[in-house]
Amino acid sequence: xxxxxxxxxxxxxxxxxPKPGILFKDITPIFLDPNLCNEITNAxxxxxxxTKPDAVLGIESRGFLFGMLLANKLNVPFILARKxxxxxxxxxxxxxxxxxxxxxxxxxxxxxxxxWNVLIHDDxxxxxxxxxxxxxxxxxxxxxxxxxxxxxxxxxxxxxxKLINHSNHIQCLIQY
Numbered sequence: 001x002x003x004x005x006x007x008x009x010x011x012x013x014x015x016x017x018p019k020p021g022i023l024f025k026d027i028t029p030i031f032l033d034p035n036l037c038n039e040i041t042n043a044x045x046x047x048x049x050x051t052k053p054d055a056v057l058g059i060e061s062r063g064f065l066f067g068m069l070l071a072n073k074l075n076v077p078f079i080l081a082r083k084x085x086x087x088x089x090x091x092x093x094x095x096x097x098x099x100x101x102x103x104x105x106x107x108x109x110x111x112x113x114x115x116w117n118v119l120i121h122d123d124x125x126x127x128x129x130x131x132x133x134x135x136x137x138x139x140x141x142x143x144x145x146x147x148x149x150x151x152x153x154x155x156x157x158x159x160x161x162k163l164i165n166h167s168n169h170i171q172c173l174i175q176y
Contacts, residue, residue, distance in 0.1 A: 003039050007151065007174050010036060025176065027062065027123050027151055040173065041069045044121075044149045047171050048074065053146045054116035055079050057138065059105065059130055060086070062123035066151065070121060079112060081105045081134045092140055096133040105130060107137050114142035125150040125172055128159030135166035152176065 001009075010033060014024040030036055044066065057079040058067025064080065071078035084093060084104035091106035112118060118138045122131055125148070135145045147169030153159065155175045163170055 003043055004174050006036055006039070011152065011174075025124065025152055025154075030151070031065065037066075037069065040066060040151065041073050043173060044070050044171065045073050047147070047149070047169070048119065051117065051146060052076070053119035054143075055112065056119045056121055057081055057107070057112070057134055059120070059122040059134055063121050066123070066149075067121040070119070070149070077111070079107060079118070081107050081137065092137050094133040094136045094140070096129040098129065099127075103130075105133050105137070107134075107141075112138060112141035112143050116141075116143040117146035118143050119146050119149065121149045123151050125153040125159040125163075125170075126157045128157075128162035131159070132162045132166070135163065139166075147171065 010030045012026040012029050014026050017024040053076055055077040056067050056071035058064045060082045068078050084106055087106050087108055090109040092109055093104050093106045095102050095104045120131055120134045131148055138145050145166040147167045148163055150172045153172035153175045160170050
C-alpha cells in the first residue's frame with residue numbers, strides 16, 4: 001500500500017472537535033504503527049538528499065514527534081519552538097494572529113546559528129500562521145528557512161500562501 005493511503009487509513013476523523021462543525025484530523029493513531037512512522041520519516045528525509053538542513057525546528061507539540069525523528073535520522077540538532085512562557089531562560093518570541101486573537105511561540109536564544117539552513121516541521125498545515133511565526137524566528141537569528149514539512153495539509157485554508165515567501169520547499173504528505 002502506498003504511503004499516502006497508509007496515512008489516510010491511520011488518521012482518525014473526530015467530528016465536532018474541538019467545537020461543533022469542526023472535523024478534527026487526529027494523527028495520533030499513526031504512532032501506534034512504528035513501520036508507518038519510519039516510512040513517514042524516510043519520506044521527509046528523501047526530500048533533503050541534495051541539501052541537508054543544519055537543524056530541524058519542531059513546533060509545539062505535535063511537531064516535536066516527527067521533528068525529533070527527522071532530526072535524528074538526518075543527524076542534525078533538534079530545536080523546540082514552544083508556546084510563550086514554557087521555555088526557561090532567554091528566548092526569541094514571535095507573535096502571530098489567530099482567527100480570534102493572537103498567540104506567541106518562542107525558541108531559546110542562541111540555539112539557531114547564523115547562516116544555518118533550518119527545516120521547520122509540524123504535523124498539520126492549516127492557515128500557516130504558526131509555521132510562518134517559526135520562519136520569522138529563524139530569520140531573526142540570521143538563518144535561512146530551508147523548507148517546511150507537514151504530515152497533512154488542510155489545503156482549503158491556503159496556508160502555503162503564507163509560507164511561500166520563506167521557502168519554495170513545502171512538503172505535505174497528504175492533503176484534505
